[in-house]
Amino acid sequence: DTGVSQDPRHKITKRGQNVTFRCDPISEHNRLYWYRQTLGQGPEFLTYFQNEAQLEKSRLLSDRFSAERPKGSFSTLEIQRTEQGDSAMYLCASSLDTGSYNEQFFGPGTRLTVL
Amino acid sequence: DQQVKQNSPSLSVQEGRISILNCDYTNSMFDYFLWYKKYPAEGPTFLISISSIKDKNEDGRFTVFLNKSAKHLSLHIVPSQPGDSAVYFCAASPFGGATNKLIFGTGTLLAVQP
Numbered sequence: 339d340t341g342v343s344q345d346p347r348h349k350i351t352k353r354g355q356n357v358t359f360r361c362d363p364i365s366e367h368n369r370l371y372w373y374r375q376t377l378g379q380g381p382e383f384l385t386y387f388q389n390e391a392q393l394e395k396s397r398l399l400s401d402r403f404s405a406e407r408p409k410g411s412f413s414t415l416e417i418q419r420t421e422q423g424d425s426a427m428y429l430c431a432s433s434l435d436t437g438s439y440n441e442q443f444f445g446p447g448t449r450l451t452v453l
Numbered sequence: 454d455q456q457v458k459q460n461s462p463s464l465s466v467q468e469g470r471i472s473i474l475n476c477d478y479t480n481s482m483f484d485y486f487l488w489y490k491k492y493p494a495e496g497p498t499f500l501i502s503i504s505s506i507k508d509k510n511e512d513g514r515f516t517v518f519l520n521k522s523a524k525h526l527s528l529h530i531v532p533s534q535p536g537d538s539a540v541y542f543c544a545a546s547p548f549g550g551a552t553n554k555l556i557f558g559t560g561t562l563l564a565v566q567p
Contacts, residue, residue, distance in 0.1 A: 342496070371554065380457075380542050380557030381497065394554065429496055439485040439504065439546060439553055444496035 340364060342445035344430050350451045351420055358416045359448045363432030370413050371442060372405055373429040374398065381429050387413060388435065420452045456480045457545050459558035467566050472530040474561050476543030479524065483545040487555065488517060488528045491540045500541075501528070533565045 343362045351357050363370050368389050373381035384403070386394045389410040399405075402420075407413040417424055427449050431442040458477045466472045474488075484505035489497035503510040503517045503526070510517050516529045530537055540562050544555040 344496075369553070373555075378559065380544070380559050381555070383554045383556070386554055431496075433553065439502075441487060441499040441502055442553075442555060443499065444489075446494070446496045 342430055342432050342443055344428075344445040344448050346448055347446060348449050348451075350453065352453050353420060353422060355420055356416065356418045357420060357450065358414055359428055359430075359450075361413045361415070361430030361432075361445060363412070363430070364434075364443055365411075367432035367434045367443075368410065369433045369435055369442075370407055371431040371433075372413070372415050373431065373444075375427040375429060375447070376425075384415075417450075420450075422452045425450055425452045455559070456483075457543055457556050457558040459541075459543055459561050461561050462559070463562040463564070465564045465566060466533045468535055469532045472528075472533045472537065472563055472565065474528040474530075474541050474543075474563065476526045476528075476558055477524055478526075478545050480545070480547065480556075481524070482547050483556070485546040485553075486517070486519060486526050487544045487546075488515075489542045489544060489557075490537075491542060491560070497542060530563075533563075535565050535567050538563055538565045 345360045370387040372384040375381045387407040402418045405415045427447045429447045431444045433442045487502040488500040491497045519526045540560045543558040
């Protein structure tokens with residue numbers, strides 16, 4: 339399978355714990371995005387990487403959130419001191435920068451439940 | 454503020470008929486629009502896109518129409534099939550945005566009845 343993969347698919351944690359999610363993009367894609375989707379809403383942009391550089395972060399990404407893409411391949415999203423409001427589906431997407439707009443390909447998501 | 458709006462939370466259509474899903478946007482800087490389909494427990498799947506220099510793009514049973522003056526786009530599915538039943542999201546990308554980040558609507562749940 340050469341699509342975007344995410345791990346884990348589901349995560350249940352207690353409030354105050356730290357969690358980390360992983361995303362493996364399509365191998366030749368140099369752009370990687372993280373989105374968050376809550377019930378009844380569309381995905382909301384969190385952050386974006388061009389290769390290993392994190393170029394944009396949404397205001398939604400509080401200081402408890404950190405994302406990395408150390409070698410320009412896979413990415414991790416860490417949430418520290420989780421809160422119940424962090425419960426959501428976390429989606430990763432990737433695309434190839436060709437100098438014009440291109441569609442983003444999404445992974446299956448990681449569903450986080452904070453108890 | 455919701456920059457991309459899908460005002461119909463749900464739509465029910467008979468198999469073989471046309472499905473029309475609508476989307477409105479408020480930001481005139483948007484210049485690239487996409488439709489995604491999402492099944493439960495899966496990530497969104499890209500369907501079709503359109504650049505603001507066009508008013509129509511067609512791909513098989515799917516056609517997207519863009520009316521820039523009205524800031525409105527629509528997705529037509531003809532003929533509709535039961536496998537098309539899913540949530541459909543409209544998304545837009547800001548003009549000149551270096552990130553090409555997508556701004557999504559809230560989705561429309563399409564149910565195609567056999």
